[in-house]
Amino acid sequence: GENVEQHPSTLSVQEGDSAVIKCTYSDSASNYFPWYKQELGKRPQLIIDIRSNVGEKKDQRIAVTLNKTAKHFSLHITETQPEDSAVYFCAATDNNAGNMLTFGGGTRLMVKP
Amino acid sequence: GAVVSQHPSRVICKSGTSVKIECRSLDFQATTMFWYRQFPKQSLMLMATSNEGSKATYEQGVEKDKFLINHASLTLSTLTVTSAHPEDSSFYICSAWHDLVRGAFFGQGTRLTVV
Numbered sequence: 365g366e367n368v369e370q371h372p373s374t375l376s377v378q379e380g381d382s383a384v385i386k387c388t389y390s391d392s393a394s395n396y397f398p399w400y401k402q403e404l405g406k407r408p409q410l411i412i413d414i415r416s417n418v419g420e421k422k423d424q425r426i427a428v429t430l431n432k433t434a435k436h437f438s439l440h441i442t443e444t445q446p447e448d449s450a451v452y453f454c455a456a457t458d459n460n461a462g463n464m465l466t467f468g469g470g471t472r473l474m475v476k477p
Numbered sequence: 478g479a480v481v482s483q484h485p486s487r488v489i490c491k492s493g494t495s496v497k498i499e500c501r502s503l504d505f506q507a508t509t510m511f512w513y514r515q516f517p518k519q520s521l522m523l524m525a526t527s528n529e530g531s532k533a534t535y536e537q538g539v540e541k542d543k544f545l546i547n548h549a550s551l552t553l554s555t556l557t558v559t560s561a562h563p564e565d566s567s568f569y570i571c572s573a574w575h576d577l578v579r580g581a582f583f584g585q586g587t588r589l590t591v592v
Binding site: 396398400405406407408409410413453459462463464465466467468469470472 | 481483509511518519520521523526570572574579580581582583584585586
């Protein structure tokens with residue numbers, strides 16, 4: 365089955381700096397890679413996703429890159445703000461095999477004002 | 478939109494009783510829904526995949542007779558924790574797969590406390 369590793373587990377940045385979170389996956393059949401943001405006690409919210417037919421996707425201050433050959437993908441947050449503080453989860457799945465997401469271990473991002 | 482509603486958000490029950498948690502997709506149909514358990518400061522652990530009109534698929538180590546899942550319609554899946562014990566206390570969260578958007582959206586979660 366799929367295995368997703370996520371690093372770092374915690375990340376502290378100064379407001380305005382960039383944050384990068386990296387994930388690797390094991391199943392070469394995986395073709396859908398979403399990122400979720402979870403604030404304390406709340407539901408994970410889909411913030412951006414990427415499919416295997418593209419290498420990069422951007423939405424305002426957040427971007428995701430995908431390297432299929434190396435089987436890794438990354439989340440980039442620029443100009444971080446205190447409200448970006450949360451736990452971020454990456455995930456991977458094969459859309460052709462049931463859409464069951466395998467999650468990384470999570471990254472606790474702290475943005476210091 | 479892609480709104481998933483989960484109820485109740487919190488429940489306290491006595492040991493030995495059963496608790497039912499509902500997961501509804503409010504503005505889309507979901508052939509597939511997923512049930513997770515999340516321990517404090519940990520990732521989401523998939524418990525089972527719920528498919529409309531068929532039996533749920535449980536992950537290894539998850540007791541299907543203890544965690545009963547029913548997906549009777551394209552907008553509703555239920556998880557019943559039977560004969561709950563204190564070790565079942567946890568945050569249970571569902572997600573629904575949106576076939577058109579091709580993404581998963583989460584309910585707000587249920588914090589279960591068994592006393």
